[in-house]
Amino acid sequence: MLTHILGKVPFPTHAHFFTGRRTPVLGIFVLLLFWLLGSVLVAALGWPIPGSVVGLLGLWLALVINGGVPDWLKKPSGLLIRYLTLLFVPAGVGLIDHWDRLMSHGAAMLVIIAISSVLTAVVMVLIFKAGRTSS
Amino acid sequence: MTDAIRMLLALVGTIGFYLLAEQLYIKLHRSPLVHPVLVSIFGLIGMLTWLDWDYATYQQDTLFIHFLLGPATVALAIPLYEQMALVRKMAVPLLIAALVGALVAGASAALLSALWTGDQLLSLSLIAKSVTTPIAMDISAVSGGSPSLTAGIVLFTGAVGCLLIPLVLRLMRVHDDAIHGFVLGLTAHGFGTAQAFDRSVTCGAFAGLAMSLTGVISAFVIPVTPLADWVRYIAGL
Numbered sequence: 001m002l003t004h005i006l007g008k009v010p011f012p013t014h015a016h017f018f019t020g021r022r023t024p025v026l027g028i029f030v031l032l033l034f035w036l037l038g039s040v041l042v043a044a045l046g047w048p049i050p051g052s053v054v055g056l057l058g059l060w061l062a063l064v065i066n067g068g069v070p071d072w073l074k075k076p077s078g079l080l081i082r083y084l085t086l087l088f089v090p091a092g093v094g095l096i097d098h099w100d101r102l103m104s105h106g107a108a109m110l111v112i113i114a115i116s117s118v119l120t121a122v123v124m125v126l127i128f129k130a131g132r133t134s135s
Numbered sequence: 136m137t138d139a140i141r142m143l144l145a146l147v148g149t150i151g152f153y154l155l156a157e158q159l160y161i162k163l164h165r166s167p168l169v170h171p172v173l174v175s176i177f178g179l180i181g182m183l184t185w186l187d188w189d190y191a192t193y194q195q196d197t198l199f200i201h202f203l204l205g206p207a208t209v210a211l212a213i214p215l216y217e218q219m220a221l222v223r224k225m226a227v228p229l230l231i232a233a234l235v236g237a238l239v240a241g242a243s244a245a246l247l248s249a250l251w252t253g254d255q256l257l258s259l260s261l262i263a264k265s266v267t268t269p270i271a272m273d274i275s276a277v278s279g280g281s282p283s284l285t286a287g288i289v290l291f292t293g294a295v296g297c298l299l300i301p302l303v304l305r306l307m308r309v310h311d312d313a314i315h316g317f318v319l320g321l322t323a324h325g326f327g328t329a330q331a332f333d334r335s336v337t338c339g340a341f342a343g344l345a346m347s348l349t350g351v352i353s354a355f356v357i358p359v360t361p362l363a364d365w366v367r368y369i370a371g372l
Contacts, residue, residue: 031206038209048358050273052208053351059212060219069213077210080203085172085325086153087204088268090197092176092290094283096183096190101284105252110291112251113264116244117296117322120265121303124236124318128311131228 022072030073031080034059145196152178165333167297167326173290204269211267211347218344229317233348234356236321240265241353242362249369258366260284262357264292267324270350278363289324296323297330312338320345 038058039051047054063069080087095102102109136144156171156178163169183193194201222229241262248258260280263271268289275285300319309315312335319327320342328346332339357363 028206031209034209034212035205048277050208050270050277050354052205052273053270053354055209056212056215057351059209060216063212063216069216074213076206077213080207080210081214084207084267084269085170086150086175087200087207088272088286089149089153089172089175089179090194090201091204091268091272091283092172092286093179093183093193093197094190094281095176095287096180098281098284098287101254101257102287105254105257108252109248109257109261109288110295112244112247112261113288113292113295114299115247116240116261116264117292117299118303119243120236120240120322121300121318122307123239124232124321125304125307125309125314127232127235128314128317131232 022070024072024076027070027073027076030059031055031077034062141192142196145193146199148182149175149179149197149200152182165329167294167330170290170294170326173294176287176290204272208269208273211350214343215347215351218340218347221340222344229344230348230352232317233321233345234352236318236345237265237349237353237356238360240322240349241357245362245366246369249366253370253372255367255370256281257284258370259363260288262362262366263353264288265296265322265324265349266353267346267350270354274354274357277358279367290326293323293326297326300327301330313341316341317345321349324349 034055035052036055038053038055041047042049042051042054152175153171156169156174159174160166160169160171179193183190219226241264244261244264245258248254248261252258259278260275262278262280263274263285266274266289268286271285271289272282275282296319300322301315304315304318309318315334316328316331316338319331319338321327323330324346328339328342331342
């Protein structure tokens with residue numbers, strides 16, 4: 001079964017064993033697998049960290065070890081990332097349940113966001129300028 | 136109306152609204168104020184109110200779209216991998232900058248809100264304001280905020296950042312596209328990254344890197360800091 005999925009590749013000696021004629025479905029499988037592994041790890045260790053982000057780091061590590069991004073993974077991932085903003089529309093519509101809160105604190109919220117964003121940008125630029133003069 | 140038809144209507148409506156909003160966005164020269172996600176969220180809120188649908192039902196019906204956020208978050212490993220390869224030599228200073236930036240962005244907004252509004256849920260939801268939405272919603276849930284409220288806050292942050300950050304950078308005489316992109320991506324996540332790519336490829340790549348790093352670092356660091364406890368304490372005063 002495993003050889004059927006991976007095909008006849010020199011496993012695990014070859015650095016690019018992830019390449020070959022694989023379908024994007026394998027890519028989706030791998031994304032879900034890393035999400036699952038991340039979630040299991042987080043649950044087992046009781047970490048207050050999202051499992052999806054641990055999965056992200058796991059996949060990143062796998063890519064570093066593999067030394068490249070295989071095409072069958074790039075295609076489904078590219079589509080998901082291209083339409084990432086569509087994916088959080090359902091959650092965003094949940095603002096409807098916070099309508100009273102937005103009406104009473106909405107203006108303050110926007111001012112706070114503006115102050116915090118400007119402050120962050122200023123701190124970041126100062127860090128980069130300090131780093132440049134010291135090096 | 137049967138359940139199946141209502142579910143399909145919710146799915147078709149959501150995707151249809153988004154695709155229409157995307158066309159509008161292109162027509163209006165990609166202004167962050169008419170970003171398709173903002174237009175479709177407020178359009179759908181209008182539709183739900185008009186049709187008298189409750190959100191819980193709509194949320195259930197569009198679970199399929201929401202579910203895809205999981206694999207999409209994992210997929211962010213790919214741009215992260217590609218951008219890290221570009222900046223290998225600068226990795227450590229950039230990691231430090233991203234860590235400080237992520238903490239300042241989250242703590243300043245949440246603490247200021249706790250002091251000003253005293254609204255605990257709003258303040259906790261502001262902690263992840265500069266983080267890319269899928270990760271931000273998870274951080275918000277972990278910190279005791281509301282994922283939906285955070286989704287909205289993150290979008291507002293993106294739009295506000297795209298309007299203000301270029302002004303700040305001009306005033307501070309930042310001419311380096313790499314720094315410009317990094318600051319924009321850190322504070323304004325995906326919105327900032329899209330704007331950075333309009334400036335130059337270097338600017339966009341650094342913005343994308345900053346966005347990914349901020350997301351990952353925030354997810355690991357924010358839940359283990361006492362920030363949420365401080366926010367609860369100050370909001371309760």
